[in-house]
Amino acid sequence: MPKSIQSTIQTILNLREKAEDARAVSLKNTKVSLANEKEKLEEIEKKKSSLLNKTGNRSRDKVIISLNQLQVSVDYQTQLNESIVNQTCEVDNALRKMEKDQSNLTNASKDKKVVEKLLDRKRVEFLKNNRRKESKNESEIALKVTAGKTKIWAD
Numbered sequence: 001m002p003k004s005i006q007s008t009i010q011t012i013l014n015l016r017e018k019a020e021d022a023r024a025v026s027l028k029n030t031k032v033s034l035a036n037e038k039e040k041l042e043e044i045e046k047k048k049s050s051l052l053n054k055t056g057n058r059s060r061d062k063v064i065i066s067l068n069q070l071q072v073s074v075d076y077q078t079q080l081n082e083s084i085v086n087q088t089c090e091v092d093n094a095l096r097k098m099e100k101d102q103s104n105l106t107n108a109s110k111d112k113k114v115v116e117k118l119l120d121r122k123r124v125e126f127l128k129n130n131r132r133k134e135s136k137n138e139s140e141i142a143l144k145v146t147a148g149k150t151k152i153w154a155d
Contacts, residue, residue, distance in 0.1 A: 009115065009118060009119045009122060010119065012115050013112065013115045013116060013119060016108065016111050016112040016115050017112055019108050019111070019112075020105065020108040020109055020111075020112050023101065023104045023105040023108045024105055026101050026104070026105075027098065027101040027102055027104075027105050030094065030097050030098040030101045031098055033094050033097075034091070034094040034095060034097075034098050037087065037090045037091045037094045038091055040087055040090075041084065041087040041088060041090075041091055044080060044083045044084050044087055045084060047080055048077065048080040048081070048084065051073070051076060051077055051080065052077075
């Protein structure tokens with residue numbers, strides 16, 4: 001295969017590999033981010049669960065709390081509920097980003113495969129052409145040799 005074609009295709013292949021690697025790194029980072037967001041959500045849910053357990057224990061133990069304490073507890077519970085909703089949105093966003101990155105990585109891999117197949121096809125085509133030329137040259141040589149022998153025998 002001519003060096004110019006091979007080097008051009010190889011350059012494109014190298015660029016595709018770099019793009020695929022970059023998308024793989026991006027996907028990995030997104031997965032880490034998603035795991036962190038899920039962890040934050042779990043922590044908030046644990047805080048809420050702990051608060052509800054404390055409140056439940058107080059009511060079972062018939063502990064009297066002041067109106068002020070009740071208001072603080074309800075406000076804190078409301079704040080935790082809002083945090084859970086917000087964090088759930090963050091987790092959903094991270095999940096969508098991860099799916100997008102996964103799709104981008106898949107597309108980059110497909111692009112790389114296409115270029116690899118093109119490079120292989122060009123190599124096979126080049127080898128076939130070389131074999132044809134060699135075969136043609138060998139046939140011509142054989143014809144010349146045969147023609148030369150025929151002249152010698154004819155004389």
